Amino acid sequence: MTPCTSSRLLRLVVILILLVLPFVLSSYGLSIFTKVLIFGILAMSLDILIGYTGLVSFNHASFLGISAYTVGILAVHGINNFWLTLPAGIIAALLLAMVLGLLVLRSSDAYFLMITLAFGQMLYALAWRWRSLTGGDDGLAGIPRPEIGLPISMNDYHNFYYLVLIFFGLSFYALSKFIRSSLGRSIIGVRESESRMQALGYNTWALKYLAYIVAAGFAGLAGVLFVYFNGFISPEDLSWSLSGMIMLMVIIGGAGTLIGPVIGVGVIFILQNFISAYTERWPLFIGIIFVICVMYARNGIVGYLLKLEAKRRRCNESPGSKEHL
Amino acid sequence: MEVAQFIIQILNGLSYGLLLFLLAAGLSLIFGLMGIINLAHGSYYMLGAYLGLTIMKTSANFILALVGAATLVALLGLIMERVFFRGLYKQELDQVLLTFGFIYIFMDLAKYLWGGTPRSLPTPPLLEGSLEIFGAAFPVYRLALIVSGLAVALLLRLFLEKTRTGMIIRAGVDDKEMVTALAINIKLYFSIIFALGAFLAAFGGVMGGPVIGAYPGLDFEILVLALAVVVVGGLGTLRGAFWGSILVGFIDTFSKALFPSFSMLTIYIAMALILILKPSGLLGRMELS
Numbered sequence: 001m002t003p004c005t006s007s008r009l010l011r012l013v014v015i016l017i018l019l020v021l022p023f024v025l026s027s028y029g030l031s032i033f034t035k036v037l038i039f040g041i042l043a044m045s046l047d048i049l050i051g052y053t054g055l056v057s058f059n060h061a062s063f064l065g066i067s068a069y070t071v072g073i074l075a076v077h078g079i080n081n082f083w084l085t086l087p088a089g090i091i092a093a094l095l096l097a098m099v100l101g102l103l104v105l106r107s108s109d110a111y112f113l114m115i116t117l118a119f120g121q122m123l124y125a126l127a128w129r130w131r132s133l134t135g136g137d138d139g140l141a142g143i144p145r146p147e148i149g150l151p152i153s154m155n156d157y158h159n160f161y162y163l164v165l166i167f168f169g170l171s172f173y174a175l176s177k178f179i180r181s182s183l184g185r186s187i188i189g190v191r192e193s194e195s196r197m198q199a200l201g202y203n204t205w206a207l208k209y210l211a212y213i214v215a216a217g218f219a220g221l222a223g224v225l226f227v228y229f230n231g232f233i234s235p236e237d238l239s240w241s242l243s244g245m246i247m248l249m250v251i252i253g254g255a256g257t258l259i260g261p262v263i264g265v266g267v268i269f270i271l272q273n274f275i276s277a278y279t280e281r282w283p284l285f286i287g288i289i290f291v292i293c294v295m296y297a298r299n300g301i302v303g304y305l306l307k308l309e310a311k312r313r314r315c316n317e318s319p320g321s322k323e324h325l
Numbered sequence: 326m327e328v329a330q331f332i333i334q335i336l337n338g339l340s341y342g343l344l345l346f347l348l349a350a351g352l353s354l355i356f357g358l359m360g361i362i363n364l365a366h367g368s369y370y371m372l373g374a375y376l377g378l379t380i381m382k383t384s385a386n387f388i389l390a391l392v393g394a395a396t397l398v399a400l401l402g403l404i405m406e407r408v409f410f411r412g413l414y415k416q417e418l419d420q421v422l423l424t425f426g427f428i429y430i431f432m433d434l435a436k437y438l439w440g441g442t443p444r445s446l447p448t449p450p451l452l453e454g455s456l457e458i459f460g461a462a463f464p465v466y467r468l469a470l471i472v473s474g475l476a477v478a479l480l481l482r483l484f485l486e487k488t489r490t491g492m493i494i495r496a497g498v499d500d501k502e503m504v505t506a507l508a509i510n511i512k513l514y515f516s517i518i519f520a521l522g523a524f525l526a527a528f529g530g531v532m533g534g535p536v537i538g539a540y541p542g543l544d545f546e547i548l549v550l551a552l553a554v555v556v557v558g559g560l561g562t563l564r565g566a567f568w569g570s571i572l573v574g575f576i577d578t579f580s581k582a583l584f585p586s587f588s589m590l591t592i593y594i595a596m597a598l599i600l601i602l603k604p605s606g607l608l609g610r611m612e613l614s
Contacts, residue, residue: 056418058425103597106604110362110560113421114552115600117364121549122593129586240545244425251422284433290426294419295412 018165022158031229032273034161036265037168038225043249043261044175045218050247051256052179053211054191057104058113059120060246063093063216065127065238067223072140072233073133082146086224093220094213101212105205120243127235139234146228164225171218176258178214187211245286252293254300263301329459334582335575336458340467340536342574343474347529348547349554349566350481351522357498357561358518360417364424365405366526367548368431369398373527374539375439378446387449395528402523406516414512432544441541446534466535473532477525478567485563494518498561550577553592557599559606568608 022030042064049055067089074085104115127134134140145155152159178184189197190204197204227233236242245268253264268289275285297304352366376394381387405427413419452469455462485491494514497504505511530539537543550573558569573592580591599606 056422103600106600109417110356110360110421111556111604114362114556115596118549118552118556118596119593121545122590125589129589241429244429247422247425281433281437283429284437287426287429287431287433290429291409291423294422294426295409298419 015169022161027157030157030161032269034157034164034229036262036269037161037164038222038229039246039249039265039269040262041168041171041225042219042222043246043253043265044171044258045215045222046246047250047255047258047261048175048179048211048215048218050250051254051260052184052191053187053208055208055212056113056247057212057215058117058240058247059123059243060215060219061238061240061242062100062120062123063096063219064223064226064242065123065233065235066096067093067220068227068233068237069127069134069140071224071227072143075143075227076140080144080147082148085146086221089224089227090217090220093216093223097213097216101209105208105212117240120238120240124235124239127238134235137235139232139236141232143227143231143233145231160229164229167221167225171221172258172262175218179258183207183210241283241286244290248286248290248293250300252289252297252300254302254304254306257300257302257306260300260302267301329461332459333461333463334578336463336467336471338575338578339571340470340474340574341578342571343471343478344529344533344536345550345554345574346474346478346567346570347525347532348551349558349570350478350563351518351525352551353555353558353560353562353566354494354498354518355522356555358494358501359410359420359515361410361420361424362552363519363522364421364548365427365431366424366522366551367544367546368428368435369402369523369526370530370533370547371435371539371544372401372431373398373530374446374534374537374543375435375444375530376527377531377534378439378444378539381446390446391528391531394531395524398527398530399520399524403516403520406519410515410519411512428544428548432541435544436541439539443538443540445538446531448535470532470536477528478563481563490514490517550592553596555606556596557606559608562608565606565608569606572607 021033025033042060045063046057046060049057049060070092071085071089074080074088079085100119104112104119107115128137130136145153145160148163179188186197186202187207187210189200189202190207194204197207226237249264249268250261251264252267253262254260271285271289272282276282293300299307348366348370352363355361355363355366373394376397377390380393381390384390409423410420413423448466452466455464456468457463483491485495493504493509494517497511497514501511554569554573555566556569557572558567559565573595576591576595577588580588
């Protein structure tokens, strides 16, 4: 079997598994899986910045949060039509990225990370203080599942899972197209060497700005799904600790691959469920996992697998197609 | 605002700014020498405050709490640098990610050891009470904050300019390769500056304790303020950290007095303005291409 058909087969198997999951899993298991898919979109979008553009952004939860708050505030005012709230949430995240991008992309490296961190904290503080709009630290509770204009109730968790699955599939497809397009290739070029890309006549600032906005848009999509999944939004959902957790998911799964972050989300949620059953010290474990990952497993799970695969191929075949993703 | 009130606010801003300087100085010098932003710096401050509280409770001696807590945290910084950062030598981004991981660890440890309720350090008896300035009361302790902050700034400056170690650190900030070429073990100075930064941050934590206290979330709150200082003042110099701290201290104090409900926004507006007008900070030495 050639590698190409085997990977196609693998893909088919994964899709089939995802489709039959609701018939196999308990409602609890399915809810965890729904959450994995939602955070999968979020982690993939952060990976566009960290893994593909080389921008280590410390406030990715801001985009999830602003979108989720937008949907939550609309829900409080009785607007619950999915086809209205979905674009509203995404547009809120896009607008934030357009404004913030102008500020944070003026700098690079150390300044970039400090400023993203600081502005993330600003939005957190704003959500905390602007009580009349956001409910302050109580957050917004009782957000119902959306109406999608079809005679299908989203209160049924099977149906909601499929809704999330559709958007996850679309996001995965769109993002993989995006990184393979010539635009995506130039963005990877910026990661590799910004000065060389400038010398080649690319407007690297515009490329970074675009990647920033694209990533925010998908994080906004995740925010809409997240708030409908949770039925609740509070300032914690745009805090630094959530941003850090998403970053850890990307790193543990493998930055610079699309599937890696999704696997990372799965690993972290499984660990969280397991550890939280025994101890309340989950943040301590996040920290320890973070440190271990950065020190010993910087390429993540998928990075490790790719390395193994490359080694195997070098042994078996003549050095031919090195290209893999 | 009356004249007396105005002067009190100036003194408040000054004392707060000098407290921030204790953090920003270490943050800025570590960056200057090692090229990393130590995101665990706010955690050092918080740990300093908590440790100071514990030492003070057992010994009832403020000076002992101050020196003891700062030394313990300096040791912690030293261990972090030796054990964890050495393994990632010259991988600045990974080192920053490491410091980020440590925020979670210290946050949870502090919560485990000291609980979740806000605590406050008692004011040392010698510095209780208040002075009268143009008819308005000003706490003696805040005056002590100003004096000690200025003293630390002066000592740091003397250390950097007059001692051999300080000269090597300044040379390292300018050109690390050249210093290494002069047969100087630069890694030793990484340890020194890291421990010094941690010491100063924890010192600040104890000094600020009677005014600000110690509570969960303080680590990140103070980190963001320190980051604002170095963004405004510029990274890598003591001068930038000093004037940045004073400026941020004033902005924060005056906006709290003038529009209390959205005072925290003013710091970020100041940061945004600096970024638009002068991205390397007011007194920064790092040129951005």
